[in-house]
Amino acid sequence: MTVRVVVGGAVCREGRLLAARRSAPPELAGRWELPGGKAEPGETGPEALVRELREELGVETEALERIPGEWPLKPGLVLHVWTARLLSGEPQPLEDHDELRWLGPDELDAVDWLDQDRPAVAEAGRRLRTAGTARG
DSSP: OOOEEEEEEEEEETTEEEEEEEOOSTTTTTOEEOOEEEOOTTOOHHHHHHHHHHHHHOOEEEEEEEEEEEEEEETTEEEEEEEEEEEESOOOOOSSEEEEEEEOTTSGGGSOBOGGGHHHHHHHHHHHHHHHHHHO
């Protein structure tokens, strides 16, 4: 079976991580995720992430580095997460989401993340705390 990659973006700004609340499908609605979507055939992960964030949030971003690990979503789909920098635009919930929140590293437990996003969210939070300490 061919495995298709779903890209997720750990979009950070001013020491905060962007969380997106799902509005669809019904079994995921109301839970939170890192925004992103399926890579198209021939697309690299970073290319897919930039395209998906443009479609879902109306912003221009730059994929920076992949967070180690991959997480199975359902048969044939696996999640890869990249850190991403916002280049232009203000994120809006245009597709598949009904609310967005910027969460600081100590606020990440305030929302009900999808299970498969939790390891990458934890790593993104660790990186935010480290970056905050470095700026100190």
